[in-house]
Amino acid sequence: QQQVKQSPQSLIVQKGGISIINCAYENTAFDYFPWYQQFPGKGPALLIAIRPDVSEKKEGRFTISFNKSAKQFSLHIMDSQPGDSATYFCAASNPGYALNFGKGTSLLVTP
């Protein structure tokens, strides 16, 4: 069964806008929540990650918000750029073990 649920499946945002992708997880034992970015023809690459003892983490234009009680976390991309157009995957895991991925969100940022 899908342990991490991700929405929306696809997203179109205008340049300069905010992109928001949401994820929910079931297993409260997970303690690492990364977001991966994947461009066509490439493997996923780590974008940003958070541990459950923190409610928010920001790196440049990318922010993760984490709600432990609701078992939800989200990625916000501020000032979205055409170069951000890619597929984004949320995931959850424990250190040293496999990543449980959401099904991905295809983001298109229009000029």
Next chain:
Amino acid sequence: DSGVTQTPKHLITATGQRVTLRCSPRSGDLSVYWYQQSLDQGLQFLIQYYNGEERAKGNILERFSAQQFPDLHSELNLSSLELGDSALYFCASSVEGGNIQYFGAGTRLSVL
């Protein structure tokens, strides 16, 4: 460049055949993970090896097997291939107990 190398990049084969996918992890990484990416299922974990030993299994079919060699490279063997096995296969590596997994560029398998 993640430092994880996968070969071949593309593989075209017929149903019933057997193929081997190869992965060289980042220097120093002892853990290797294999994932399958398909349009309908997303990225699914198949199997993990740590320093030559199998550590965890995910949604790996009995027709699939893997191993990690003393030089830490890993191979994923897919046999009795079916049309539904067509997918991207990714290898990732990490340090022991590490959170960050570095992914290779993948092998695109097409079963005709």
